[in-house]
Amino acid sequence: MxxxxxxxxxxxxxxxxxxxxxAQQTPAPSRGPAPKGRPTPKQRDQVAARKRPLVPDDRRAAxxxxxxxxxxxxxxxxxxxxxxxxxxxxxxxxxxxxxxxRDWVDARTGLGEWMLVLVLVFxxxxxxxxxxxxxxxxxxxxxxxLLVIVEGWYVGRSVRKRAEAKFGEMERGLRFYSAMRSLQxxxxxxxxxxxxxxEYPV
Numbered sequence: 001m002x003x004x005x006x007x008x009x010x011x012x013x014x015x016x017x018x019x020x021x022x023a024q025q026t027p028a029p030s031r032g033p034a035p036k037g038r039p040t041p042k043q044r045d046q047v048a049a050r051k052r053p054l055v056p057d058d059r060r061a062a063x064x065x066x067x068x069x070x071x072x073x074x075x076x077x078x079x080x081x082x083x084x085x086x087x088x089x090x091x092x093x094x095x096x097x098x099x100x101x102r103d104w105v106d107a108r109t110g111l112g113e114w115m116l117v118l119v120l121v122f123x124x125x126x127x128x129x130x131x132x133x134x135x136x137x138x139x140x141x142x143x144x145x146l147l148v149i150v151e152g153w154y155v156g157r158s159v160r161k162r163a164e165a166k167f168g169e170m171e172r173g174l175r176f177y178s179a180m181r182s183l184q185x186x187x188x189x190x191x192x193x194x195x196x197x198x199e200y201p202v
Contacts, residue, residue, distance in 0.1 A: 106193035152179035
């Protein structure tokens with residue numbers, strides 16, 4: 001009997017005092033990083049710090065920087081129109097198909113590029129000619145306009161066929177682009193012609 005009582009006493013749970021003492025000796029689990037010596041900023045303060053103003057404080061400096069950027073872009077485009085650098089050309093002149101169309105139009109000699117000169121000659125000479133001669137010249141001028149329209153159609157069609165054979169598919173507006181370039185005086189074309197007459201692209 002005494003042995004069973006002694007064993008029961010040894011396996012009994014510890015007293016409340018000893019439990020409290022062990023709880024004091026065991027360190028509490030960590031709940032996060034140690035404080036950094038300053039309070040944690042609120043969420044609204046963090047959001048406000050990340051926001052940037054849409055309008056800069058120094059508007060004069062911002063305008064000057066924008067003007068300088070526009071000047072640089074225009075200068076690069078001006079040089080590209082002289083040299084044919086595709087990186088800085090305007091969007092309407094950019095791309096291999098546009099370059100192909102320009103080279104093909106510049107390689108030929110057409111009637112459309114002389115139309116403006118002939119119209120100016122007619123306007124000046126009509127002031128010195130009699131009425132009958134002016135009537136004949138006006139009819140000849142209308143014939144010239146009709147021939148130029150037919151030539152523009154032919155140029156657009158020729159460029160379309162060659163572009164489809166070379167690239168597989170023609171870009172939209174390439175025919176009109178080629179026809180309008182054929183109406184410009186060769187020296188005044190932009191971008192500048194990079195091929196000689198008769199030097200058609202392959």
